[in-house]
Amino acid sequence: MRPLFKLIGTLYLAVVLSVQQGDDVDVDSYVQSETPIAKAGVLANIGPDGALSSGAAPGVVIASPSTTNPDYLFTWTRDSSLVFKALIDQYVSGQDTSLLGHIENFITAESIIQQVSNPSGTLTTGGLGEPKFNIDETAFTGPWGRPQRDGPALRATALITFANFLLSQNNESFVTQTLWPIIQNDLNYVQDNWNQTTFDLWEEIDSSSFFTTAVQHRSLREGATLATTLGQTSLASGYTTQAENVLCFLQSFWNPSGSYITANTGGGRTGIDANTVLASIHTFDVNAGCDATTFQPCSDKALANHLVYVDSFRGIYDINADLGPAAGVATGRYPEDIYQVGNPWYLATFANAEQLYAALHTWTTVGSIEVTSISQAFFQQFIPSITPGTYPSSSSTFTSLTSAIRSYADEFIAINAQNTPSGGGLSEQYSKADGTPVSANDLTWSYASALTAFQARGGVFSNSWGAQGLTVPSSCVPPSTSENPTVAVTFQVDATTVFGQNIYLVGSVDALQNWDTNTAMLMSVENYPIWILTVNVPASSSIQYKYIIKDGSGDVTWEADPNNVLDTPANGALATHDTFRN
Numbered sequence: 001m002r003p004l005f006k007l008i009g010t011l012y013l014a015v016v017l018s019v020q021q022g023d024d025v026d027v028d029s030y031v032q033s034e035t036p037i038a039k040a041g042v043l044a045n046i047g048p049d050g051a052l053s054s055g056a057a058p059g060v061v062i063a064s065p066s067t068t069n070p071d072y073l074f075t076w077t078r079d080s081s082l083v084f085k086a087l088i089d090q091y092v093s094g095q096d097t098s099l100l101g102h103i104e105n106f107i108t109a110e111s112i113i114q115q116v117s118n119p120s121g122t123l124t125t126g127g128l129g130e131p132k133f134n135i136d137e138t139a140f141t142g143p144w145g146r147p148q149r150d151g152p153a154l155r156a157t158a159l160i161t162f163a164n165f166l167l168s169q170n171n172e173s174f175v176t177q178t179l180w181p182i183i184q185n186d187l188n189y190v191q192d193n194w195n196q197t198t199f200d201l202w203e204e205i206d207s208s209s210f211f212t213t214a215v216q217h218r219s220l221r222e223g224a225t226l227a228t229t230l231g232q233t234s235l236a237s238g239y240t241t242q243a244e245n246v247l248c249f250l251q252s253f254w255n256p257s258g259s260y261i262t263a264n265t266g267g268g269r270t271g272i273d274a275n276t277v278l279a280s281i282h283t284f285d286v287n288a289g290c291d292a293t294t295f296q297p298c299s300d301k302a303l304a305n306h307l308v309y310v311d312s313f314r315g316i317y318d319i320n321a322d323l324g325p326a327a328g329v330a331t332g333r334y335p336e337d338i339y340q341v342g343n344p345w346y347l348a349t350f351a352n353a354e355q356l357y358a359a360l361h362t363w364t365t366v367g368s369i370e371v372t373s374i375s376q377a378f379f380q381q382f383i384p385s386i387t388p389g390t391y392p393s394s395s396s397t398f399t400s401l402t403s404a405i406r407s408y409a410d411e412f413i414a415i416n417a418q419n420t421p422s423g424g425g426l427s428e429q430y431s432k433a434d435g436t437p438v439s440a441n442d443l444t445w446s447y448a449s450a451l452t453a454f455q456a457r458g459g460v461f462s463n464s465w466g467a468q469g470l471t472v473p474s475s476c477v478p479p480s481t482s483e484n485p486t487v488a489v490t491f492q493v494d495a496t497t498v499f500g501q502n503i504y505l506v507g508s509v510d511a512l513q514n515w516d517t518n519t520a521m522l523m524s525v526e527n528y529p530i531w532i533l534t535v536n537v538p539a540s541s542s543i544q545y546k547y548i549i550k551d552g553s554g555d556v557t558w559e560a561d562p563n564n565v566l567d568t569p570a571n572g573a574l575a576t577h578d579t580f581r582n
């Protein structure tokens, strides 16, 4: 075995060396061959006719066809919205007009999913924060990291992009009658809930998350603009007020001593995380220059963050070991990751490239590169002696930097290319030891991340969303809750059920569905037979409630009398510890 191993080792080194030199021809040909594969890979995972998504309702995006280790045959609001943002951008830019049917199906699917009562609540009680659903548009009721509050923001952004296009085509009726009600649900949710904790995009940490906050900010800004266009001025001003507060909060994720963006306020890790690079590319605005207020890709803070994030993976993956200190390398979610032993992800590695292509685009548009004391270390990777200052596009420094950074960006594509199997299929991860595919196969988000990185490499970007010239308010104000104050109550009940039965909660106030068993809220099982559900209910009130059992055919069994009574405090949170009364 040894000689063969050695031969493979030598071949591997040869490929590595060519990658390290930023071999443009290889990257060009990979982009050319992988583009149609990635596009087909996305479409195969969209119901009802996608080749790998049988059983998915029309417009439903499956995360991956993988059903075991891991089971990803579900639809996540985050993944679906990011995927459809990429498709909608292709449609509205005229690149692919055949996508209209898929987009219309997506709109219908999301309008249905928004209404599905689920373990996070109903449409009006927090259900929009539910991270994932079954692919037939029913609720997923197992335990999960919920809520995840980036989904509604990302969905709003995808749909606003389509709405803006339709308005430019004088198709206002579809926008006001069909799109706006869906978008408004999501924006109201973001407006009302951005200041609550959330699980992060990796579904692990319940705190505040940079990615979530950044995409929430974006959705409120472009939502306010659309609301204004549609004559909804009071909604617009509400969204703008909260956008200001969110932008203020966004600044607090910057870690000045570490020179990076801390991904989550909780979690007990370094906070170095692909979360931040993904946030930068998904909130890129072609008109916002290198503004650090919104962490634009060429801002000093986003570049410093790129350096720290990428460097954190140089020493921990074998496949990066032979690459030079300033070469593009394979990167994963975060350096402490242990999921599937902790490997590089295609979408994270593509994001490194995409951030740099976006930065290059802006430097060319603006006509200069500004190096600050914050971004100096990033630029020293290419010119060790560089000092802070502004380098106009006529200078040789500008030319050297842009050419070196373009090669660097290409190296991230190249290492993904090198670890793409011969058929071009993109799984979620590839082995940090030998580059073979790991985890879910044909991950829709991996394909979408390839498409957007390739577009960025070709200088094709989406429309501006209004990040230009924003300033941070002087003080950060949490949203006012004085009008209808609520408290979060975690209802917990010990209830023994038989197969096919589920426990629901219903009660005397709107938030508890006014005793309506049809819209009663499904509870989730955290530790059977304990059923649990957190609901925001009016503060300082006396509330009555009951648990009900529903069986598979929807028949209801009420808990025995009397009603449970809860007197809520003026603020804070509380939990009940009930036992179901037969």
Ligand SMILES: *[C@@H]1O[C@H](CO)[C@@H](O)[C@H](O)[C@H]1NC(C)=O
Pocket (backbone or CB within 6 Å): 100, 104, 166, 171, 174
């Ligand atoms: C408006 O757009 C919708 C969604 O694509 C489409 O179904 C409808 O035919 C369009 N209406 C007009 C008048 O173009």
Ligand SMILES: *[C@@H]1O[C@H](CO)[C@@H](O)[C@H](O)[C@H]1NC(C)=O
Pocket (backbone or CB within 6 Å): 194, 195, 196, 197, 207, 208, 245, 248, 249, 476, 477, 478
């Ligand atoms: C809510 O907003 C305030 C003010 O910006 C901030 O200090 C706090 O951390 C935020 N909390 C959450 C959970 O977003």
